[in-house]
Amino acid sequence: MRIFEEIESEVQSYARSFPRVFNRAQGEFMWDEDGNQYLDFLAGAGTLNYGHNNPIFKPLLIDYIQNDGITHGLDMHTKAKGEFLQAFNDTILKPRGMEYMVQFTGPTGTNAVEAAMKVARNVTGQQNIVTFTNGFHGVSLGSLAATGNSHHRNAAGVSLNGVHRMPYDGYLGDGIDTTEYLDKVLSDSSSGINSPAAVLVEVVQGEGGINAASAQWLRNLQTVCRKHGILLIVDDIQAGCGRTGDFFSFEEAGIEPDIITLSKSLGGYGLPFAVVLMKPEFDQWKPGEHNGTFRGNNLAFVTAKAALENYWADDTFSKAIKRKGRYVSQRLNEIVENYGEGNFTTKGRGMFQGINCVNGELAGKITRAAFKQGLLIETSGADDQVVKFLCPLVISDENLKKGIDIVEAAIKEVCAKADEIPEEKIYFAEAV
Template sequence: MKIFDEIESEVQSYARSFPRVFNRAQGVHMWDEEGNQYLDFLAGAGTLNYGHNNPKFKDALINYIQNDGISHGLDMHTKAKGEFLETFNERILKPRGMEYVVQFTGPTGTNAVEAAMKIARNVTGQSNIVTFTNGFHGVSLGSLAATGNSHHRNAAGVSLNGVHRMPYDGYLGEDIDTTAYLDKVLSDSSSGINSPAAVIVETVQGEGGINAASVEWLQNLQTVCRKHGILLIVDDIQAGCGRTGDYFSFEEAGIEPDIITLSKSLGGYGLPFAVVLMKPEIDQWKPGEHNGTFRGNNLAFVTAKEALDHYWADDTFSKEIKRKGEYIGQRLEAIASQYGEGNFTAKGRGMFRGINCVNGELASKITKKCFQSNLIIETSGADDHIVKFLCPLIISDEDLKKGIDIVEQAIKEVCAKEDSIPEEYDYFDQSHNTNAA
């Protein structure tokens, strides 16, 4: 650990919560250098929906590399890119009756969000974007302006402009439809809200606290956007690629976004990859007007194609996600009702779930105790008060039950104060790791 302390930046985050040197991973498990095995309910913050080193993708990737396939190609045409596009069109777009142009951006989610907001502004001639409370869209400046979290915003160093912030579904209470408020301010020339270029929304706010918008709210939002001639952007970077049960998180609501951003699990293997999907009439870019050196990650094209072929050729995988999601939801509801003296609540949709623990200190104690039991799980929300369940979608029923059992036991112990974690607890003491492999 010495080298990390000596020269790695203080900006590191997850390493503080899980202070081990990990050197191997497969499926839903990771191992540290001492051979201790951990169940992974973090999954690369949603990047590893198909697990670590998925063997269904590994052979194709190794063969591609051994045959000297193109690894970096800017935006030139390559066989790997063409095969991905064809597969994405056949497996995802056509079966859903979706006609979209695919733009390859830089390889991270924030790159896709920047491009989506830029093209929306260019096409409409308007400058502002409507964003929502607790939204998270990235930490590059344009995306950060659309992000609500003050911890990230305060690090910008400059004023963050170009957005109108509106209340998300449920922000003002369960009985208030905040899309009606959006409609009102857009209809009132004295509201102080100029006609925006677009609305950007997550159907489930991951970093914002596992806030899941209702089907009705999403449908109403689309209605408001169309009424006022505003483009609708769905940021599906964390909620997409199957996390909520369908490939796109908005499918259940039956809405048709003008622009969609995808990243994280899109590449299948954890390789960096991001795209913007847009209706053909919106694709008004001039050649090279928006680019990025690493927008041609061909290794990710290979594994992304394999993911689509192996998991999205029919609805079998989707049904499995929904089945497991129902199990997670039932377990979390039961845990929330049993512990926390009525303060806990279960949140989320599909396999994108969380437990609201009211405050960050309590949630932190729970996740630390989980790590003590060899489960990697994180917190989210404005005050890190949500225990966030983000396990790989391919997890077995046995491992899913095991992980939730660990969380339940941790909650039981923390709430009962039977085995509190002292501040001086040494997380590097290997005697606490009993699952050595």
């Protein structure tokens, strides 16, 4: 561990939560250099939906490299890119009746968001983007302006402009449709909200605390956008590629975004890869206007194509995700019922769920206790108060149960220790 302490930047974060040197991974498991096995409920923050070193993808990738396939080709046409585009069109777009142009951006999610915001501004001639409370869209300056988290925003070093912040679904409490407020301020010329270029939204806010928008709220949001001539951008970087059960997280709501961003698990193998999908009438770029040395990733094209053809050619995989999601919901509801006592609630949808704790301290104790039992799991939310379940979608039923069992045992352990605090210490803490 010495070399990491000596020269790696203080900016590291996941390494602090999981202080081990990992050297091998397969499926839903990782191993450290001492041979200890860990069940992975982090999955590259949603990048490894198909697991580590997927055995279907790996030989295809090795074969491509051994045959001197193109590794880097800027945005030139390559066989690997063409085959990915064909597979994406045939497997994802056409079956859903979706007509979109595909833009290959820099290989990170934040770059895709930057491009989506930029093209929306260029197409409409407007500058500001409507974003939502607790949204997370990346940490480069444009997408950081759209991000709500103060920890990340405070690191910018400059003013973050160009957005209007609106309350997300449920932010003002149950029974309040926040799209009505958005409609009101857009209709009122004295609201102080200039006509925006677009609305940028996550169907499930991952880093924001597993906040899931209802299908009706999303439909209402689309109605407001169309009423006021505003583009609708769905950031599907973490919630997409099957995480909620369908390939796109918005399919259940039946909406038709003008622009969609994808990254994370799109590449299939954990290789960096991001795209922007836009309706043809909005593809008004001039050549090279949004540029970058690593537009597209030919190695990722190979594994992304394999993921589409092996997991999305029919609805078998989608049905399996939804079945597992129902199991996760059942187990988490039981845990809350058994240990809740006002401390826990459940959140999320599909295989994108979490346990909301009363505070980040409690959630942190739970994830640390789970790590000691061989489970990698993180927290999210404004105060890191949500224990976030983000395991590979291909996880076996047995290991899904095992991982949730570990979390339940960790919660039981943490709650038991809290009950052991002497009454006088509780009184003293409350007095202070």
